[in-house]
Amino acid sequence: MxxxxxxxxxxxxxxxxxxxxxxxxxxxxxxxxxxxxxxxxxxxxxxxxxxxxxxxxxxxxxxxxxxxxxxxxxxxxxxxxxxxxxxxxTSHFLSWLPFAIGVYAVYGTLLSFKKLKVVSLVFFVLAVILSMVWAIKLPWKLSYTFMFGISLKMIFSLMIANSVLCLIVAHLSCHGSQAAFSFLVVMQTIVFIKCEVILFDSHLYSWPLSMVTGIAASYTLQRLQVARRLPVSLSCACMSAHVTKSVLVAMVIFTKEARELPYTSILTMFFLIFMMIKVLLLEVPIDIPKKQLTINVSLMCVSVLLNANPVLFILGSYLFKVQASAADAMGICFIICGMLIIATCILHLPNEVKMKQFGILGVVTGVIVILFQPDVSFTVNGIFQCSEVISIMCMIVIMYTDSVQSFPHIVIASVLVGITPGIRAALYLYPTDHVPITNLILFGSVSMCLVCALFSFSKSQHLGCKFEKNILAVCMLVVTLSVLSLIVDLVSKERKQPIMHLPSWKLFLAANLIICTCTKIVVSRTSEYIPLHEKDNREIPYLPLVGNITTITSFFFLCLLGPATGLLYDIWCCGSSVILMCLQKDMKTIYNLKDSNHTTPTKLTAVAVLVLSSVCRSDLWHSSSWTFVRSCLEIGLILGTTPIYYVLWGVLWKSTVLLPEPVVVFLLPLNVAMLLYGSSWTCWTLAFVGASSSIWLMSTQFKLIPYSEKK
The missing domain is CATH 1.10.287 (Helix Hairpins)
Structure with missing residues (x-):
């Protein structure tokens, strides 16, 4: 850098x-x-x-x-x-400039040597005299009125005071007391910023120069604090003043609303920047007690809240390109507070996990508020939206803290916070003018059961041996309620409505996805609570089997409910095979699943999808007489390459070569022929996959010993 x-x-x-x-x-x-x-x-x-x-x-x-x-x-x-x-x-002082540069350069050099106090004092007087010469030659007869009714003579006086204060501060930094030095630094900061603001408002001072001076002054003050020449609070206040000035200048340049900011907003912005600099910059090397750090972080979050109106409204308007609402400002406030808490924990408490989780909760809450846009009003819709946000926040708190540990408490918490997501899903999936009350109740009940399952999975280490029994009961209840919802949809659906477009299928899919994903996560993290071997009483655990069933069911439903057609549908089905990574060793159906081959079901299922889709999309089923031969040849080539995938399955799943090596070698050219005779993008994709698989098998798995060297 x-x-x-x-x-x-x-x-x-x-x-x-x-x-x-x-x-x-x-x-x-x-x-x-x-x-x-x-x-x-x-x-x-x-x-x-x-x-x-x-x-x-x-x-x-x-x-x-x-x-x-x-x-x-x-x-x-x-x-x-x-x-x-x-x-x-050009300047009236230009003829004096060479002499002034020499005096300032020598004066700055002499300040490096404390023993030369008398000589540096002489040059200090010379520098002050030069400032007076510059002041005398100013055009005092001109008249101009600046902001706040300040005259041009007052501006000249402030500029002279700033020049003299700079020289005195430089002298006291080496040959004076810290108290006097600190006081004059504060005075110089006030005078300098006042001059800058007045000149900038009158378009006599450019905004890039204002930014540069703010950055340079802040860096200088930070270096003075590191050198213990300024107290932390005083240095922080001066730096905050310069940074606030720079931020306001930027807002004036890039926004229209900044010139209308009241003085209270400027003070709250100064307070926010003060707390951020103090906590995140100047107090980093200092070991702060947790109580004091908590107070500082709380004050920092309060300062963010105080800047909600109008600063965060302005920020939201420029972020979202529309007029920011109260929910946008509230969400941005939560996000900023969460990010500040996370940054504070990283700097001061790197091993404090709960505080970081609290910061993450703030960020997630802010995103949820921005997405849901809750209406803070005493209407049914407003109360429901606020309940949604509160429910999601409570769910996150319960899942990532130890506030709830027993299964009865989990059930109570699920009933309290789990109903609103189900109602929201029903309102989203069904037409707004026709939401069946029965399905609304069933969706809410399924949502409560799924939330109960989520809480149980997150608290598996606290539930002990009853964990599997409780989860199985919840899963059975979810399946029963989902089937009831599907039956209600089938009974109440319109004649022209396709069966696969019923909202209950999506509910069933979501339930399967949640259960299979959570089961896999719990098994991979805390496998001791879901044993993958036989128990002492020879009873085989059923939860891994339930996870596998829901995983396979999720894959089939993802394929059935695919949102696209043609090649995009085939790509969707191949991508849906990723869910098969949630399969587990269950001692009943899948015995050979290991860490080394857990991706094999996904890979082979994607290949199977391509094979079936290539056959189904062939011209054979709707071809005329003159393309029938080519279509038959295409089907023959597709089926002829299947031994390659059989060998691939044996290598990936069992680590053995199930067919002789020449089978793969001599079937490789068939993939090239598929590129020539294929009639769909899916067939060409399958040809590319087959050729890649053959080359990979030959280069990494086969010895490929020449026939003449074989014994």
Whole structure:
């Protein structure tokens, strides 16, 4: 980063110079002066950064950096006056500038040596005199009124005060007390920001310059705090003032509402930036007690809440490109608070998991609020939407904390927070003007059972030996209620409505997906609670079998309810085979499942889908007489390549080669023929998969010994 900071200005200067002037224009004395000045200035600014650790790691002494700083600073000071002349800068003080540059450069050098206090005091007086000379030559006779009714003479006075304060602060930083130094830093910050704001409001001060000065001043204050020259709170307050000024300037440039911000909003923004800098920047190296850290984080979140109106409304309007609602501002508030809590935990409490989870809860809550847009009103719809958000928050809290551990408590919690997702699903799947009350009740009941299953899976370590029994009962109840919902849909459906378009199928699919996914997660994380071997009483566990049944059922329903047709439907079915990774070793149907081959069902099922789809999409079923032969040849090629997949299944599932190697070798060219005689994209995809599988088998699994070398 330091190297880029050093080389970027000179690189841009050369690039722009070559582009604007050409190569011959670059080889010019004035351009060379500009390049050397920029390089020296960049090196000087880089040496002011905290690079001691980097320099020492490289193997150099830090004294070299100090010498380079002095050399580059001196050269930049010497070249500054020619640069002003080259750029055509005019000023009433321009004739005094060379002498002033020399005085300031020598004064800055003398401040590095505390023993030369008298000499530095002399140059301090000279610098103050030069400031007075500059002030005398200002056009005091001009009249102009700025914001707040401030006259031009008042602005001149503030600028003079800022100049003198800067010199006094520089002198006291080496030869004064910390109390006086701190007081004058605060005064200089107030005066400087006031001058900047007034000049910027009158379009006499550019916004990029305001940004640069804010960043430079903040970095300087941070370095003073690191060097223990400023207290933490004081440095934080001054930095917050500069950052707040920069943020307001940016808002004025890029938004229209910023100029109408009341002073209370500016104060709340300052308070937010103050807390963020204090907690996330200046207090990082300090060991803070948890109680104090909790207070600071709470104040930081309160400051975010105080900035909801109008700052977060403005932010929401520019993020979502529409007028932000109260829900948008509330959601952004939750997200920012959650991210701040997570950042605080990472910096101060890296091992504190619960605090990070609390921050994640805040982020998730914010996203939910933005998505659901709850109407905060005393209407039926508003109360229901707020209940949805509260239910989801409670679900997350229950799943990621130990607040609920016993199964009866899980059932009670499921009844309280599980009904709203089911009602929302019913309102979404059924027409708004015709939602059967029976199905509404059934959807809510299934939702409560699924939430109960989720809670039980997340609390499996607390439920002990009764875990499997309770989960099986919940799963049976889910299946029963889903079948009842399907029966009600079949009875009440319209004649023209397709059977597979009934909403209950989607409910059944969602239930199977949740159960099979949760079962797989619990088995992979806490397998001791769902034993994959026979128990002491020779009773085989049934929960892995239930997980496998729901996994296979989920795959079939995903294929049946596919949203696309043609090749996209085949791709959907192949992608749906990913759910088969939830299969488990259940001691009844699947015995050979291991960590090494758990992806085999997914791979072979995708191949089977391609084979069946290629046969079904062949022209054989609707071809005319002259394409019948080609269609038969296509079907023959598809079926002829199936031994390749049989060998592939044996290698992936059983780690054995089930057919002789020449079978795969001599069937490989059939895939090329499929590319020529195939009549669908699916057939061509199958040919590519078959060729890739054959090449993989020959290159990694077969020895391929020449026939002449075989014994």
């Amino acid at each position: 330091t190297a880029g900071f050093c080389l970027l200005p000179i690189s841009l200067q050369i690039f722009i110079g070559v582009h604007e002037r050409g190569f011959h224009g670059v080889v010019h004395l004035g351009f060379c002066f500009e390049a050397v000045f920029l390089l020296c200035l960049a090196l000087f600014m880089s040496t002011l950064m905290n690079i001691r650790h980097v320099v020492e790691v490289i193997g150099f002494q830090y004294s070299i950096v100090v010498q380079l700083r002095s050399l580059c600073g001196g050269l930049a000071a010497l070249l500054s006056y020619p640069m002003f002349l080259e750029l055509g800068v």
